Amino acid sequence: MRGESRLKKVLLKGHFAVTAECGPPKGADSKDIDKKGKMLKGFVDSVNVTDNQTGVVRLSSLAACAILLQGGLDPVLQMVTRDRNRIALQSDILGASALGIRNILCLSGDHQSFGNQPQAKGVFDIDSIQLVQLVRQMRDEGVILGGEKLTEPPHLFVGAVENPFADPLSYRVLRLEKKAAAGAEFIQTQCIYNPGRFTEWIGQVRERGIHERVSILGGVTPLKSARMAEYMSEQVAGMDIPDDIIKRMKSVPADRQREEGIKIAVEAIGMLKETKGIRGVHIMAIGWEDVVPQLVEEAGLMPRPTV
Amino acid sequence: MITAERKPLSEIREMIAPYRRILVVGCGSCVAECAAGGEKEVGLLASALRMEARAEGCDMEIKEITLDRQCVYEFIDQLTGLIDQYDVMLSLGCGAGVQAVAEVFPRAIIVPALNTTFVGETKEAGLWVEKCRGCGDCKLGFFAAICPITCCAKGLFNGPCGGSQDGQCEVDPDTPCAWQLIITRLEESGRIGLLKKVHPAADWSRQQGRGPRRITREDQRI
Helix, strand or coil, X not given: CCCCCHHHXXXXXXXXXXXXXXXXXXXXXXXXXXXXXXXXXCCECEEEECCCHHXXXXXXXXXXXXXXXXXXXXXXXXXXCCCCCHHHHHHHHHHHHHHCCCEEXXXXXXXXXXXXXXXXXXXXXXXHHHHHHHHHHHHHHCXXXXXXXXXXXXXXXXXXXXXXXXXXXXXXXXXXXXXHHHCCCEEEEEECCCHHHHHHHHHHHHHCXXXXXXXXXXXXXXXXCHHHHHHHHHHCCCCCCCHHHHHHHHCXXXXXXXXXXXXXXXXXXXXXXXXXXXXXXXXXXXXXXXXXXXXXXXXXXXXXXXX | CEEEEECXXXXXXXXXXXXXXXXXXXXXXXXXXXXXXXXHHHHHHHHHHHHHHHHCCCCCEEEEEEECCCXXXXXXXXXXXXXXXXXXXXXXXXXXXXXXXXXXXXCCCEEECEEXXXXXXXXXXCEEEEEECCCXXXXXXXXXXXXHHHHCCCCCCCCCCCCCECCECCCCXXXXXXXXXXXXXXXXXXXXXXXXXXXXXXXXXXXXXXXXXXXXXXXXXX
16 A cells, blocks of 8 residues: 655644755765654654755755655655756656655755856756646646656645745735646745734735645744844845844844744744644754754644644 | 857967967957947957067968858858968857858868857847847747746746845846746736746747757748
């Protein structure tokens, strides 16, 4: 019997889902992934594995997902369209399913100029919405692009991302609707620090009833330090960290900033739990995965449901 | 127009180093408009080469000529009888010009003086911006006459990505987000509904072809 997506089951049963991001190592090191997986096991429903995030070469998302799967986790394969054309993408989609991976998150990917291979050719044969559509077509109709039939369709729960803080705001919701129309079943958002704008966005999402067509998981990233907050605010495109958050981080001594960062994240999760239209949280503890269990505990998300 | 930039003088000199008699050939079309390979630039380059040659005590013979178009046979024909008097032809045409001349004169040694860059527009004096990737399947009608393949750093058909902020592209803060421009223009012309369409995967075979692409028009053949 083939396994099913835990994430899908948790969401279907109406539980508040918890996913966490796990960045693969910059080397052929299976132990690193395995260790991170063991640490997260039981605290989260599913684990996202980034696909050469920010254009930096790392162990492949597909391989890392396979390692997590062996460790008994429910991996979410992140797949960007920056590095592979439709032949490679479709091939990896089939491979992922054959390995037993049951979730896929479709993204266009950070531009190659940000990473450590700025001279690479950006592929972008298809875009993220087209990838969503493609996975759904392969899964539901059992055919690849061009219509050729598959001997066995891939079994994948299909997700996409949205950034409620990018511009233009009026169009962000329309774009989310487009992703839902293309076939996205779950959405993981960019990290939320600005509740004002987030509330405005989710309000528009509810007005259009999009939250009923797709399960939205709000993104949360615990801040490690005031410096990290400033850096992200200034350097990371599409990141909206209000001044009062930065001030709050600065107001505590350096050795207690981690604690403050966790507090802010716990409050954000609390807010998400109370927000109609939000069905879970996606924790992106960048380079700080070991904080996730504590965060999940303190946010009152334990124990994770049996499904 | 096809835009180009002149190569550094050092690179040009290295390519022509083995030769003494140099024919510098400009092109009066696109590359003249973008001030890279027209008559004026041919004059400037030839002078620079002469000065350097003189400073180094080399005996170099340099002849200048600019064709109306370096990519059309009837203009290339002006080089007949001239090109074989020189050791090398230094072309200030675009890549198409260099190759077109080479095809006409199979034994000639031709080296490029320009780096051909893109199909673009003259935005203002001294500024040229890429506008077209020649994808062979123009969809500008859907995108308020702004090309997402060219003007969006990721070439997204269903953009914008999550990095669009304050109307600028995350990849280059000096570049406007193409999708912000598309959305604004569609909104202003009452066509925002066009954004709902999920554009399917593009047919890149029209751009990549099977090797060089061709246009064949029987009605143009005499």
